[in-house]
Amino acid sequence: MRHICHGVCQGYTGCSGSVRKKGAGGEDTTRIEDIGGEFALIHRLTSRKEIPGVLKGVGDDCAVLRYDDEFDLLITTDLLLEGTHFRLDWSTPAQIGNKAMESNVSDIAAMGGIPRYAFVSVAFTGDFSVEQADELYAGMNKSCDRHGVSIVGGDTTKGALLTLNILIVGMVEKGTALLRCGALCGDLVAVTGSLGKSEAGLQALQNGLEGNIQPHLEPTARTEWGRLLRPYANSMIDVSDGLAGDIIHICDESNLGVEIDGDAIPLFETAMEIAARLGHDPLDYALSGGEDFELLFTFSKSKTDLIQKTGVPFTVIGKITEATRLLRVKRRAVPLKGGYDHFF
């Protein structure tokens, strides 16, 4: 069902635990938390059977559909809600529009694809002004211009909360979409850029600290890097849920394990500053912070030179193994656990 899960909800609203309750007919009902949260729910609700024309359905960054002799079609969608995913007192409408578009484009990037068309559904609140609506669209259009995307359809309505759903249609050379399931045992695991920057910005906002919050408010999808990595990587995902959760998606879909060297994970400078001031471990910002929109990919060691020649800044942080999933930090190995879940 859900192609990616942006760990953007933490911090904006407390995910208040609901209590087990009786249904209308008096029967016991089950909380989403009780079955294991968001990903268990997605598995429960969605069919993974083969569908004609669908090359890859639920379970990756994008759905992959048959298109023509040259290209496959990539489709991804994200639903973003005021209070859950963004706050109007922390972000301008332009920043919200921009980030919403970038987070979707990032899913196309994670498959090595070219984003093309956007469909934007918006629920405006009663007191949202025309000027704010203009700004929201200006933010989306800024992102669209950056990535060569055109808004070609959508829906508008009125609601109690500002609500945005964006769907992006992209394309990728036939049969070459970088899937989560493509990792091979022995592959090196690498990540572009640096991590923890979005969580650091969120922590700064929440705690009233000074710091570089720009990457949190105005992230950039790595479409160009995705295109450059496509010929050489075996699997790829965007880091939207935190590194830990996202590498586990690759492991799950590839039926393999991983060993991550925590000390090798490239941390954003501000993440270290903010974490130090708050007494946090900056590694946690990278592992479970989410929304960094860097690319996490695996590749055969023999391709290292070719990847270096692309000019994409990347860091090797581990390797794909048979089954066990370990995170080694300062020579201490601990079981690797998943990232953020919207239902816990």
Place this chain on the structure above:
Amino acid sequence: MRHICHGVCQGYTGCSGSVRKKGAGGEDTTRIEDIGGEFALIHRLTSRKEIPGVLKGVGDDCAVLRYDDEFDLLITTDLLLEGTHFRLDWSTPAQIGNKAMESNVSDIAAMGGIPRYAFVSVAFTGDFSVEQADELYAGMNKSCDRHGVSIVGGDTTKGALLTLNILIVGMVEKGTALLRCGALCGDLVAVTGSLGKSEAGLQALQNGLEGNIQPHLEPTARTEWGRLLRPYANSMIDVSDGLAGDIIHICDESNLGVEIDGDAIPLFETAMEIAARLGHDPLDYALSGGEDFELLFTFSKSKTDLIQKTGVPFTVIGKITEATRLLRVKRRAVPLKGGYDHFF
């Protein structure tokens, strides 16, 4: 931007008028109502320039994209919010899921297309149970099975209100999508089935009256009829905003006028019963009630026999004229005004 506008919001929440207010910088801000509401906003926010690969963008039921030598791609999306578009005390989760899917499928039907793939974004509230989520998806899947649609992707998150965004990808034989802009002067105007049934059901729910509320809670998109009409109609739209608003969309996009014979409009039997009990004019339910999901189309009189042979039940209710837009009721002609607007 917005392909269709489902007049489903009336009655669920009062559209509280916001007051003109100062922006954060002290500047005057403009209410969406001040510029003419939803459709004016869509015109303001969206580009209607030509985009490569896009045969029809903003301004019709679906966007039409180039696909292959045989088919064009149709894409439509709708955002539905608890409180604005549905109420959990009036509808079961299955009914909400079913209606959300049907309302999207209806846009594909209105172009004469074949619906294929659905992308579903859902925000669940904290107290939404797994059983309710199962029911919501069962309702969507019932509709999918009816129309040959597969859910192939989406997004789930947590929110303060149950929120659903559905996007459907369909296809239609190359160059044959029935657009709103295809009406010709002299065309007959016809509608399938009968109208006012959804508004009658809503009125019954709001006023605690007995009556057939099934068509309001469980509408059915007319995909089969759309396919049968496609070879013979010149323009088509689904009746989702109320007949008055929807025929005006055809007139606007075709740069033509219309004369509607109000007395010829086929009214659903329950609509007449409920309206009589409430002292309403049942014609208003048809003209501005919305959500009937019947097909409104125009065709050359010479095609009448061919359309009759399809077996689609339809009623001729007027004709396309040069410019003036008139509604004649009992020999009294009044200017035809638009349908429901979410922002008034």
